[in-house]
Every structure is written in C-alpha cells, then in structure tokens.
Amino acid sequence: MSTIAFIGLGIMGSPMAVHLAKAGHQVVGYNLTPNRTGPLTEAGGTAADSIAKAVAGADVVAVMVPDSPDVEDVLAGENGVFENAQPGTLIIDFSSIRPDVTTELAARASARGFRLIDAPVSGGEAGAINAALSIMVGASAEDFAAAKPILDVVGKTIAHVGPNGAGQTVKAANQLIVAGNIQLLAEAIIFLEAYGVDTAAAVEVLGGGLAGSAVLNQKAQKMLDRNFEPGFRIDLHHKDMGILTAAAREAGVVVPLGAVVAQLMASARANGDGGLDHSGLLRGVERLSGSTSPTSK
Incomplete structure (x- = not known):
C-alpha cells in the first residue's frame, strides 16, 4: 500500500x-x-x-x-x-x-x-x-x-x-466526441417533444439501435427531466473544447463540427448555464428554437 x-x-x-x-x-x-x-x-x-x-x-x-x-x-x-x-x-x-x-x-x-x-x-x-x-x-x-x-x-x-502529453491529447478527442453526442441528443429530444411523441419510449428504442451510446444512457433522462445538477459542468467542457480547438489548429487539423459545438458551449456559458451539467446544452437548443425551458435543477 x-x-x-x-x-x-x-x-x-x-x-x-x-x-x-x-x-x-x-x-x-x-x-x-x-x-x-x-x-x-x-x-x-x-x-x-x-x-x-x-x-x-x-x-x-x-x-x-x-x-x-x-x-x-x-x-x-x-x-x-x-x-x-x-x-x-x-x-x-x-x-x-x-x-x-x-x-x-x-x-x-x-x-x-x-x-x-x-x-x-x-x-x-x-x-x-x-x-x-x-x-x-x-x-x-x-x-x-x-x-x-x-x-x-x-x-x-x-x-x-x-x-507525456498523449493522455491529454486523447482526452481532448474524448471531449470532442462527448460534446457532439450531447448536442445531437439535445436536438433530437427537442425535435421529438415538438411532435408530441412518447419521449421515454423513443429514448428507449433509440438506445437499442445504432443511435445508442453511453451519452444517451447517462444524459437522456436528465434532459427529459430538465435536471441539470452537475456531474460535469458546462464551464469545464467549455475549457476542454478550447483545448481541443487550439490543439487542432496547431496540428493543422480541421474540426468543423467540433468548432460549432465549442461555440454552442460558449453560448451556454454566456447565457448563465456554465454551472449546469453539460446535458444543459438542451437549454441552448430550446433558446434557438424559441421555446422556454422549465426551471432547471
């Protein structure tokens, strides 16, 4: 020991x-x-x-x-x-x-x-x-x-x-994938809610197919419940997306979707959501869609 x-x-x-x-x-x-x-x-x-x-x-x-x-x-x-x-x-x-x-x-x-x-x-x-x-x-x-x-x-x-440094490079790639998945999951849930489908059933069936992911398993219910108690704060994911975009630029690598998600993360912080769980990106989709979110936990 x-x-x-x-x-x-x-x-x-x-x-x-x-x-x-x-x-x-x-x-x-x-x-x-x-x-x-x-x-x-x-x-x-x-x-x-x-x-x-x-x-x-x-x-x-x-x-x-x-x-x-x-x-x-x-x-x-x-x-x-x-x-x-x-x-x-x-x-x-x-x-x-x-x-x-x-x-x-x-x-x-x-x-x-x-x-x-x-x-x-x-x-x-x-x-x-x-x-x-x-x-x-x-x-x-x-x-x-x-x-x-x-x-x-x-x-x-x-x-x-x-x-040394390779672990941080892989983590930056991890955060790129996670942020993209969270953003797309948020967009899918707002889309489903707009059509009045049974969102719990929809999330279950999506999780059983190619759309299934650890992000869906861990974050979909938080989005449905509008419970954004932080497990990993938007503030920190914003920091990580800054690391990713800067490192990609230094390597001459283009990350177009990553750059968009980084901007959406920055927008969430600018709108006061930095202390929420990163599943709170859903609130940004609601704002862009002109809808009002229930009070977040």
Missing part, C-alpha cells in the same frame, strides 16, 4: 480519494476549500491544511483540479508539490489540461527528481463514484507500470496511449 497525497477533492476527486482510502492506501487529502474533506476522513483518510503537509512523506501525489493554471500552481507554485515532495515521488495528474502544459511540467518534474504522468479521466461523477472511469495515460512505460495499481482502484478502462 502507498501513502498518497490527493490534491483536489471536488466532484471527481473526492470519490476517487475515497476509493483509494477504502482500498487500504494511506490517503492524505487537501482541497482549497476545506469543507470538501469530510467523505475522505469518513473513509479512513486524513485531511491536511496545506499542500506541503499533504505531500510530506507521500510516495504518490494525485492531482485533480480544474484547469492548466491550477495544475501549474499546485505543482510549481509557491509552497507547491515541487517544493515539498520527496525526490522520486510519482505524480499522477488526473486533471484535463493542455497537452503542451503537461509536457512542460513533466520536463520540469524530471529535472527536480520527480516522475509525472498525465492520466485524465472520462466517465463523469458516476464513473468516479463507481470506480468505473476510463483513464488515458501519457507516461513512460516504467512510470505507467508504477502507477497502474493506483489507477486500477479508480478506473475500469485504463490505457497507456503514449509519452
């Missing part, structure tokens, strides 16, 4: 840290707002009031924070991981950030005697709670092997997809 410092106990990080504690690891959690540490301490972990205290004596540092600047601050900022962790520490960054930032941070980590892998996840809150996340890992073969026992506790589908 390892001593794990887990930094970032939000919607995703908290259940992941809990799984690690229940698996027998000694988990010390830190979150910028301390009221997030309750589930971890109830599971047998402990809470720290600083990054420095969390990483002291840790074999592994896990990071799950929202964006590239947050990861840079946690790792390389004043009183961050690089200043306080012991040499040889394995750093697993579960965050979804820019591939170039990951590559640069990995080089800086190596220069200071640390090992850093990028291991962004897919599956949302449900995947984190059920330890069923898909994890795409950018790392050396040796570092991937070292991290695998930790990843196995929180994930179900785990793949080593290349060197």
